Amino acid sequence: MNATRPEEVIIVMDFGAQYSQLIARRVRECRVYSEIVPCDTSLEDIIARHPKGIILSGGQASVYEDDAPRCDPRLFELGIPILGICYGAQLMAHLLGGTVQPAPRAEYGRTQLHVIDDSDIFAGLNPDLICWMSHGDVITKAPPEFNVIARTPNSPVAAMSNRERKLYGVLFHPEVSHTPWGIEILRNFAYKICGCTGLWTPESFIDATVREIRERVGKERVLCALSGGVDSTTTAILVHQAVGDQLTCIFVNHGFMRKGEPERVVRTFTQLFKVNLVHLDASERFIKRLSGIVDPEEKRKLIGEEFVRVFEEEAQKLGRVRYLAQGTLYPDVIESGSR
Known part of the structure; x- marks a missing residue:
């Protein structure tokens, strides 16, 4: 029954992450309705859902592998705000002309994050933060027309953005409690980027x-x-x-x-x-x-x-x-x- 779907919906596309349900839950905690769909959901289905925004989840694969899960690349041309998390950020970079490679040193656990641009998704946050990382690949070069907005000692592109196209990617996991300020990333994405009003309960x-x-x-x-x-x-x-x-x-x-x-x-x-x-x-x-x-x-x-x-x-x-x-x-x- 689709009539119960609220007008403001943020879709979480699942790439095999263990935290996809947690992402959706955190978005709902921001008083915005969220639902999960498989990563291979057709573009037509996505459009029919009229989402205010899309979140690409993490995953276990490497984006440069032949059998890696992917979404339709045309997704990034819809004009819908998109936030990629971990694998989702790597996939965004890979499909849009950036470079993703095996990390010389994998990042797992608590990591120091330095924010370069504190507008948009980092609005209201301190420039030096603790986040939770869990990845063996790294974005070494952001796609054309993207800005690097955060880095860590081992990730030169820990977060990136294309403000004009409303495309954002973060290598850390804002949905877990180990990133204590992570809910603010999701709230900023939902309210400031997607234009949600937070009326859902x-x-x-x-x-x-x-x-x-x-x-x-x-x-x-x-x-x-x-x-x-x-x-x-x-x-x-x-x-x-x-x-x-x-x-x-x-x-x-x-x-x-x-x-x-x-x-x-x-x-x-x-x-x-x-x-x-x-x-x-x-x-x-x-x-x-x-x-x-x-x-x-x-x-x-x-x-x-x-x-x-x-x-x-x-x-x-x-x-x-x-x-x-x-x-x-x-x-x-x-x-x-x-x-």
Whole structure:
């Protein structure tokens, strides 16, 4: 459902970084909505999302390798502000005519950063700072028409900018707590460069989501598979706020939960949230299905298959239900979108 996407969105393009989700979270902490997309997302898809800005994440590869992950080079011609972080900065430099090489001395951990230009993304910060580095390649030459705006003892181009094109790159990681002032880089990028106003909040997202669910579902019924975990619970509560008793949740106890947890889930949803809940104790069925199975991956697949069968059998008893509500953890959304 795309209608809930706020007008001000900053996209994080994921190049295989361990911190992509943290980048998106930090942007949201600046009261700007952010979402993650794979690095090979088409230019047309990016344009259709109408982002106020784009952040290129870090990654494990070297940009000069033949199989290194890349974005569409035309991305830099859209006129949308872009901030490259670590690998993202190296990729920007590589694609736009700069030079990226293996570093004579890799930079890992706390590093002294000297700011040369304290405008734009470094606005309001001291000229000498501590940042967190994690890279084995270095930008030795910025692309044409780019200015070097920060350096370290081992990185002559620790940060660079093309103010006219609103393109920025930093080799350090502003998203981690080890760069204590890093949130200011992201805030300056969001507000000063992208022109965001910082009006987004989780509460506003909830209100918009509930409103859209209500408009889409109308008077139809909704069915939700409930595990008791954060993702399915969040989904169930949002849908229940929107359509009330039109929602039915099916909770399958497969026998592998913590002691007392099934009872807690039932009590929470029936007594606290007043949700229509179908509770199925299928523990004996699951235990029988897994009898003799020792391989963890095979167990995982069998549990998933059996859950679907139990859920489908019970869902058929409810008659016609038009909508299925599914709560999915964000990393699974990213993985599914990575094709």
